[in-house]
Amino acid sequence: xxxxxxxxxxxxxxxxxxxxxxxxxxxxxxxxxNFAHGEIYMFGAAVGLFLVTVAGFSLVPALLxxxxxxxLLGVLVEKIAYRPLRGKSSRLSALISAIGVSIFxxxxxxxxxxxxxxxxxxxxxxxxxxxxxxxxxxxxIIILLVAALxxxxxxxxxxxxxLGMAMRATSEDLEAAYLMGIDVDRIISLTxxxxxxxxxxGGVMVGIYYNAVFPYMGTMxxxxxxxxxxxxxxxxxxxxxxxxITLGILEIMGVAYISSSFKDAIAFGILIIxxxxxxxxxxxxxxxxxx
Amino acid sequence: xxxxxxxxxxxxxxxxRALDSVDLxxxxxxxxxxxxxxxxxxxxxxxxxxxxxxxxxxxxxxKDINLKNYPPYKIARMGIGRTFQNxxxxxxxSVIDNLRVSAxxxxxxxxxxxxxxxxxxxxxxxxxxxxxxxxxxMLGLYEKGMELADSLSYGEQxxxxxxxxxxxxxxxxxxxxxxxxxxxxxxxxxxxTIKSIRDNMNxxxxxxxxxxxxxxxxxxxxxxxxxxxxxxxxxPASIRNDEKVISSYLGMGA
Numbered sequence: 001x002x003x004x005x006x007x008x009x010x011x012x013x014x015x016x017x018x019x020x021x022x023x024x025x026x027x028x029x030x031x032x033x034n035f036a037h038g039e040i041y042m043f044g045a046a047v048g049l050f051l052v053t054v055a056g057f058s059l060v061p062a063l064l065x066x067x068x069x070x071x072l073l074g075v076l077v078e079k080i081a082y083r084p085l086r087g088k089s090s091r092l093s094a095l096i097s098a099i100g101v102s103i104f105x106x107x108x109x110x111x112x113x114x115x116x117x118x119x120x121x122x123x124x125x126x127x128x129x130x131x132x133x134x135x136x137x138x139x140x141i142i143i144l145l146v147a148a149l150x151x152x153x154x155x156x157x158x159x160x161x162x163l164g165m166a167m168r169a170t171s172e173d174l175e176a177a178y179l180m181g182i183d184v185d186r187i188i189s190l191t192x193x194x195x196x197x198x199x200x201x202g203g204v205m206v207g208i209y210y211n212a213v214f215p216y217m218g219t220m221x222x223x224x225x226x227x228x229x230x231x232x233x234x235x236x237x238x239x240x241x242x243x244x245i246t247l248g249i250l251e252i253m254g255v256a257y258i259s260s261s262f263k264d265a266i267a268f269g270i271l272i273i274x275x276x277x278x279x280x281x282x283x284x285x286x287x288x289x290x291x
Numbered sequence: 292x293x294x295x296x297x298x299x300x301x302x303x304x305x306x307x308r309a310l311d312s313v314d315l316x317x318x319x320x321x322x323x324x325x326x327x328x329x330x331x332x333x334x335x336x337x338x339x340x341x342x343x344x345x346x347x348x349x350x351x352x353x354k355d356i357n358l359k360n361y362p363p364y365k366i367a368r369m370g371i372g373r374t375f376q377n378x379x380x381x382x383x384x385s386v387i388d389n390l391r392v393s394a395x396x397x398x399x400x401x402x403x404x405x406x407x408x409x410x411x412x413x414x415x416x417x418x419x420x421x422x423x424x425x426x427x428x429m430l431g432l433y434e435k436g437m438e439l440a441d442s443l444s445y446g447e448q449x450x451x452x453x454x455x456x457x458x459x460x461x462x463x464x465x466x467x468x469x470x471x472x473x474x475x476x477x478x479x480x481x482x483x484t485i486k487s488i489r490d491n492m493n494x495x496x497x498x499x500x501x502x503x504x505x506x507x508x509x510x511x512x513x514x515x516x517x518x519x520x521x522x523x524x525x526x527p528a529s530i531r532n533d534e535k536v537i538s539s540y541l542g543m544g545a
Contacts, residue, residue: 160393162405162412169381169392176379179341181367181396181459190402 004134005262014106014147015209015250016240018202020224020232020240022074028171028235029191035098036077039105040196042071044203045213047283051063052123059123059208063146066204067197074196075189077101083185102222109215110176117214120207145204150198151241158237163190170240171235193283220264224251227271233284242282247271292354294319294495295340295463298350302335309335312349317463317512322489322496324506327516328539333499334376336516340497341373342366342426353463356403366417372456376499377535378448382398382441384434386451387425389440393458423458430454430484446477450484457492466498470505479500482509497530507531507538515539 019041026034048066051057059066081097110236129136158164168188178184206221207213224247232243247267254266275281295317302310317323325367338344340351342363351358358366372514373394396417405412424529427433430450437445440451456464466537469485470478482505489496500506506513507527514524514537523533530536 038366099338157406162391162398162403162416163402165384165388165392166395166402168384169389172383173379175343175363176381177392179367180393180455181345181372182392183364187403208497 001223009249009252013245015202016228017241017244018198023229024240025195036101038218041199041203042218044200045207048204060176067200070200071193071197074192118261234283236283239283297353300346325499325512331516332519334395370462372459372461374452376467381441387436389455392457394419426454494513
């Protein structure tokens, strides 16, 4: 029972982790909480659904299509809503702009798709595998696999490639990076692209797993993924992964052992306690401000 | 033709004049020093040359290019490298990666081609590693190449800042108080390093410094700033005997 719940928690948590990565990467570089990120995730679920139902795509092409769409959407949002404010106004204005984009995107979806909850058709054979007493559905396996692949890929990208190196340099000292010949605007653009693609993948998988796609689905999940990023230590990539999985496990355990009606209260309650003890998050760096 | 020419440059911060009609002309292959008391506007000049600030008045030319129209990263790629008064390395990157970040700035290979591991990118990456290794060797940091920048000693970090700027293959190197926090023997070593960089890499050096002995020792030309105005320029001997300089700067403590 416990192991089963743990497995379910990790599955849910790995989708939170995928979305949390976008929050943390963007924050790491421009110190902005991109509140429109949850809506990017919602668009991922919706575009995936569209590709499956209208265009007749199977899972993998639909996933790739949704990721590409979200990538472009993320870059566009940055270009239109954040870049014009950068350096010219306070971080608070960018934050308000992010909230504005978030509201715009969800109401835009409401306008074109209506308020109804839509469901994915069967894209994966609903097989259940048994390992000892553990049950594992085919969709769970896909989620775990895709999330693991994407996170390993992201880590390789950050550690090994020129883009990753430039991202790490920029997140440490944006101005110094600028002066060392790094096209910082381009790095920021690519950071939004990568974070948004990950959120898009999360959207498709959650859409299929929970079988529900609707215009406001990004609000709660966005908030949770943001909390997961803070729990892990905002700005830290491994932190977002750990924070996402931790939050997923907490939520599932809360449902399993206490009550499903308290699931969010439990998850967020524990989040508050962790942050009271460790304000910088699980893997975050302690910030000592220069006076 | 001077490699860098500032004409009539003024800068203001909230109505406060930091630079007032400053002219500078730096010839190729020179070691040029800017001196002046704290708050004279020395670092502001660096920030204007590198494009962090745009001047409220005046023009500045690097070779033939008017730098006013370019963002900092493009100015860096044109061949202006700099160090910082308070060290600003990428502390969480390895020593060699600090150099590679700069080297990538002037790379011909697309960042996406690099991500996909194209052969031209692999070839270039090898060259960058080689060149970075040579620079580290020149500055006595070769053995530390794989360590994180923040594990280096203070003196080593200062040298790494110079190496990182050189990885841009600059024609003009800006050194912001290179001797800050150094003891006498380190300063002598620094003088040798700066001279050998200029001679071996055939570049022009502009430095801002507090330390009078260093500047007099190393610079062929000197400009003196005071409250945002240039009060004198010329060779070290003429600066030493300039009355305005003596009363406003050398007089203190000299």
